[in-house]
Amino acid sequence: MPVARDGDTVAVVFGQDMPLFEASVPARVFGPVHPDVPAHTVLAVAGEPGPLSTSAGMLLDPPHRLDALGTAGTVIVPSWRTPDGAPPSDALLSALAAAADRGATVVGLCLGAFVLAAAGLLDGRRATTHWRFAGRLAADHPLVTVDPDVLYVDGGDIVTSAGSAAGIDACLHLLRRARGPAAANAVARSLVVAPHRTGGQAQYIERPLPPVEDGDPVAAVIAFALDRLGDVTLDVDAMATHVHLSRRTFDRRFRGRTGSSPLQWLLTQRVLWAQRLLESAGLSVDEVARRAGFADAVALRPHFRRVVGVSPSAYRAAFAGSAPSARARPGGAEEPGA
Secondary structure: OOOOOEEEEEEEEEOOOOOHHHHHHHHHHHOOOOOOOOOOEEEEEEOOOOOEEOOOOOEEOOOEOHHHHHOEEEEEEOOOOOOOOOOOOHHHHHHHHHHHHOOOEEEEEOOHHHHHHHOOOOOOOEEOOOHHHHHHHHHHOOOOEEOOOOOEEEOOOEEEEOOOHHHHHHHHHHHHHHHOHHHHHHHHHHHOOOOOOOOOOOOOOOOOOOOOOOOOHHHHHHHHHHOOOOOOOOOHHHHHHHOOOOHHHHHHHHHHHHOOOHHHHHHHHHHHHHHHHHOOOOOOHHHHHHHOOOOOHHHHHHHHHHHHOOOHHHHHHHHOOOOOOOOEOOOOOEOOOO
16 A cells, blocks of 8 residues: 655664764755755654664664654665674664655665665665775675766665765755755755765775785786786786686676676776876876876776766866875885886
């Protein structure tokens, strides 16, 4: 039987060891922030028996229980403890699944995406989470298409976001859906944040590498590739050959280990190296492209836009001189080919 849902009510689910900043985001965006924007009713819901302790050690005692998810138009899990912690309860997962089945928009901000995935809400869908845990989300939930290169993913009835500040972007996007762009812009001004960062804009991050383990062909080929990013002959076939695997087997193992295809990983690493080169003065964009393994600036540009969200020249203008020297790669290795 259909459930009458209140589109002006937002239920925010709290759990043990939740980061305090992320936990506060929905209340700030949907609450009484601007006098000209009607506030939503924000319900703080205990997703687990309380009192609950945040990751900062502060105690919270949300006044509402899981039955509050029954009529809220929007249900938000603003983050969660790390995936190595205790799993979310069956009661919470059932309540989230029921809310989605009965018409609620269900949202997982940052590590909240892991809770939505555990409830089966992300199966067959595209989703994102904090870049540091994107590979873990893909490995733990292979039916989810994890995109680590965006701020948020709006699937209509299911929304996920990257970490921390990206949760503000996702909530402002939801407010824009509910109240219109003028209202979202007014709230953004009150919070002194950017009024609109599109979900497709990249997380400005350094992608971590899987830990090196003896006998792990993926870790071995990553080390091999990172030393040769500027070599235009380096491709997926060369990577598979280096570890004596067929292309199909290599692709399957690489995806399982990193959450990305080998080709997309290689292109992304080359773009990241181009970022580092652009952050130091003295090289043309064409020269940066060649040093990063692209034929020229024309070949670099679409991949750079896909990963970073802006053109190479715009990135240089925004970030030149603000980051460590381009000669030191993440992990401390020297420039490829140096």
